Amino acid sequence: MSDEQNHNVSRRQFLTYTLTGVGGFMAAGIILPMARFAIDPVLQAETEGDMKAVTDVSELTENPQRFDFSYEQVDAWVTSEVTETAFIYRSGEEIVALSNTCTHLGCKVSWGSSSDHPNQFYCPCHGGRYEKDGTNIEGTPPTEPLHRYVVEVREGTVYVGKAEPQV
Amino acid sequence: MRWSTEDIPSFVKERQYVDTALLPLLPVEFGDGIRQSAAMTEFITIMTAELERQFRGRILLAPSYTYLAADGANTPQTEELNRWIETMKKEKLKHIILLTADSSWKKIEYELDAFLVWMPLVPLENLDAAYKKQVISEQIKQLLPVVMDKWKEEGKS
């Protein structure tokens, strides 16, 4: 047999390949939905409790500092990387992590960026302000405190989970 | 706020707070300039999306204004674009920010009744993901104060 012949796929081989291929594909189609059905609740619980590593505990001070963290988000058929920012600081024994999303209409706030109010969070869009603990300041547009992340510390690393309303 | 069925209802509801429109200007070329045209589209789309994310409570990100790139000595036509601007202003979007990587607008900036921000194109295509992110965030950091200053100007006048 010549080399060339060796590389040629015979008709029978071709059919075998394709048929297995199609068969395999169909089987996968049938099995997958069932597997999903069986596994889903577990998976869901895992995503909900999904904590993302953000920084070392030793990096934290009494002053809110910004930390970015990213994760993948699946939205219909598009998977995209989302970056979120949290302001994290120590308050005695506690670690506080606040979302930087203004509760008014969703612009990004930052700590101490208004020279008139150095010890507050400030929103550049409509002048919304918040205390260090996230409490919205009366007379500014936001009507609810900044959301607060669930925080966990494992072996010196700070993890954050979901940001939850403080009211 | 984005031009989406999810965001537009809040735009309609909160109009008194959303006084700024962000309009990406994207030149289109099908010949030699096609690569450049694609690169500009990508770059400006990322920039405007990020600006929207930072300032979504006050900015409406309009659908991009696309036009055939002006060749050589020609400058782009301002008539149609000015009609867009006028229409947005009528709808109480008093700050119109045009963001583009196409330098040909620079020459006729004075003919536009809006605030033109030109950014030199940063080619992102060969950067790895982490570096790309860094480059983008550097660019955004320069862009944020430009927008905020625009808002402050109004406070003074």
Ligand code: FES
């Ligand atoms: S979005 Fe922050 S004050 Fe309006």
